[in-house]
Amino acid sequence: MPDFTLRQLEYLIACVDTGSVAAAAARLNVSSPTISVAIAKLEDQLGMQLLLRRHAQGVTLTGAAADLLPMARNLLSQADDFGRAALDAGQGVRGRLGVGALSTLAPKVLPGVIRAMAETYPGISVNIREGSQAQIIDTLHAGHLDIALLYDIDLPASLERIPLAAPPAYVALPEDHPLVACGDIALSELVDEPLILLDMPPSRDYFLGLFRAQGLEPRVAQTSPSIELVRGLVGQGLGYAILVTQPESDLTYDGRRIVSRPLRDCPTRSPIVIARPSGLRETRMMTAFAEVAAQEIGGAAT
Incomplete structure (x- = not known):
């Protein structure tokens, strides 16, 4: 695959459009030798002559180059579209x-x-x-x-x-649980109760770690990676849960009510x-x- 650049194509098209290397250089604000060297290198890379240079008459395309010019213009147009899209994605707000x-x-x-x-x-x-x-x-x-x-x-x-x-961790309880009467609840008050554990990393290790940091080991009764299933099991009176994400509604999918209480001894969030x-x-x-x-x-x- 020829190793040419978009800049070389830009120089070539400018020469064709303006009719001379000097005029192209003035339009692009570069030196004439810069354009001449770039086009000469492009011709070497493609293995063909692109411009006929006539003293005092400017430049014209060769026959072969005339066939390639529309594709060169299309490439530059696509590159411009790509640049605008990248600018919009990177610096714009769309x-x-x-x-x-x-x-x-x-x-x-x-x-x-x-x-x-x-x-x-x-x-x-x-x-x-x-x-x-x-x-x-x-x-x-x-x-x-x-x-x-x-x-x-x-x-x-x-x-x-x-x-x-x-957000802090909290305790989710069935609405008829005796601990509902408490303003807040210590982990030591829960350790012997059945725990419905949200079994999804990293939540599982976080919740178990709260107990273990105090030398406690909870009694895990059920596990699930679904927070709604965990809440549903709590609502059915099968245990309590330690959670962080707290839905706005206190009703489970099957219409049971659960009650949330803050943890008294939860130093980590x-x-x-x-x-x-x-x-x-x-x-x-x-x-x-x-x-x-x-x-x-x-x-x-x-």
Whole structure:
């Protein structure tokens, strides 16, 4: 494949359009020798003469070059379109933005952020992908997502993070549980009760770690990666749960009511962050999303 540049094609077309190397140089604000050397190199690379140079009469295309000129113009036009699209995506506020989110977090925080994005930046199309932490991180590193909303638990150093909010863990109880009468609840009061464990990394290790930091080992009765199934089992009176994401409704899918109470002894929190691969240049679309997410998530009780 010939190793020519778009700049060489630009010089060639300028010579043809202006009729001389000197006029092309004046139009492009470069020296005549610069254009002459570039076109001579282009001719060597293509293995053909492109311009006929006549003293005091300027330049004209050779017959073979005349056939190639429309393709050269088309290449430059496509390159210009590509540059404008890249500028819009990188510095403008329109284009597609791939956003990932942890599946337990997405239903709580993403709808409001997407609505606010549509109102504030209608030119940005947000493509959503949700999944486990490992899936979202892999997709970020593969370049299929631009940014993601995650909990800042066990995230690799290869991700940069922008903190948004740090919601506390809480206890979810059946509405007729005796501990509902308490204003807040200590882990030691729960340790002998059946725990319905949200079994999704990193939540599982975070919740178990709260107990183990106090030398306690909870009695796990059921596990599920689905926060709604966990809430449903709690609503049926089968145990309690420790959760961070708190839906607005206290009803489960099957219509049971659960009651939330704060943990009395929970010194650690799991911040919600915007994560992106380290070294990835931040675009204006990313900045816009971060600003909206900070307002919608950071400014609300989560």
